[in-house]
Amino acid sequence: MRKGKVFNFILIVFTFIVLIRGLFLGTIYVIEDYFNKGEVPVPDFVGMSVNDAFKTAEKSKLKLIIKGEMFDDFIEKDRVTRQDPYANARVKKGRIIDLFLSKGKKQNITPNTINLKLNEAENLILSNNFSLGKKSYIFSPIEKDRIISQNPSPGIDSREGQFVHFLISNGQAKEFVILPDFLGGNYVKVKDILLMLGLNVGTVKYDYDESKEAGEILMQDPVSGKRLEKGSEVNLKVNKFAGNRKSYTNNKKNIDFVYQIPEGIIEKELKVILIDDMGIREVHRKKYEPGYDVSFKITGRGKMKALIYIDNLKIDEAEF
DSSP states (O other): OHHHHHHHHHHHHHHHHHHHHHHHHHHHHHHHHHHTTTEEEOOOOTTOBHHHHHHHHHHTTOEEEEEEEEOOSSSOTTBEEEEESOTTOEEETTOEEEEEEEOOSOOOBOOOOTTOBHHHHHHHHHHTTOEEEEEEEEOOSSOTTBEEEEESOTTOBOOTTOEEEEEEEOOSOOOEEEOOOOTTSBHHHHHHHHHHTTOEEEEEEEEOOTTSOTTBEEEEESOTTOEEETTOEEEEEEEOOOSSOOOOGGGEEEEEEEEEOOOOSSOEEEEEEEEETTEEEEEEEEEEOTTOEEEEEEEEESSOEEEEEETTEEEEEEEO
């Protein structure tokens, strides 16, 4: 009997505890419901299409507004990439949720720097959020300091900050020739040889040596054997008379020189070298339009020969 009373007492106490606990929890739920009255959790809109996002918001009694767009390497274009407030935050019904849509992965297309000057290419690369890479130089027919090629190539989608490497023209490689010995040679032939070697005739002076032939080279500067860069000038001294000095008044001649400039698209330089009893000399040099009929007088003595050059290339000769 005593054991039965103890058991009944324990049962009463347990039942009381259960009732008190239930009353406590119920009170908490009532308080939470009071303070959170009308609130809902914000859905996770990230990754949704705009249409799905608006449908989900409507079910949760929320409103949406598209605030803008931003690049995203992972979220597909035109899908939600960011939201404010964040997912699962509790907000009141009717709250406006700001959404941002993805513009997709940002493309970083390497610009085309081919044939630009180096400083222009560098500015273009930096202004497009790329980095300057290694510069390599080679000799080429392209103007010095212009871009020959780039890596990555133009139009490639690369990451932001990608290094762009340049291959740059160092201009034409310098070429050198060994200057021959022209002493005793004929001026006209020497001049042609100089042009073939890529050298230019510099200052031409005349002297008189009765023991030498007309047009014979008496001196050259630089001297033979000198290593010269192509394009350099060679100065010459040429003999003007052959044999004894005498008057050529009686055999003086005036010749009407007529010549038509070859056809083409750019103007050409006509140069005429005269060889007569007085020696060798340049009597005409001027630029003309293609097809132009040139006419002027040449004064000489004795047997006369005119050597005709177009743009420093001998193309014809005439005797008078």
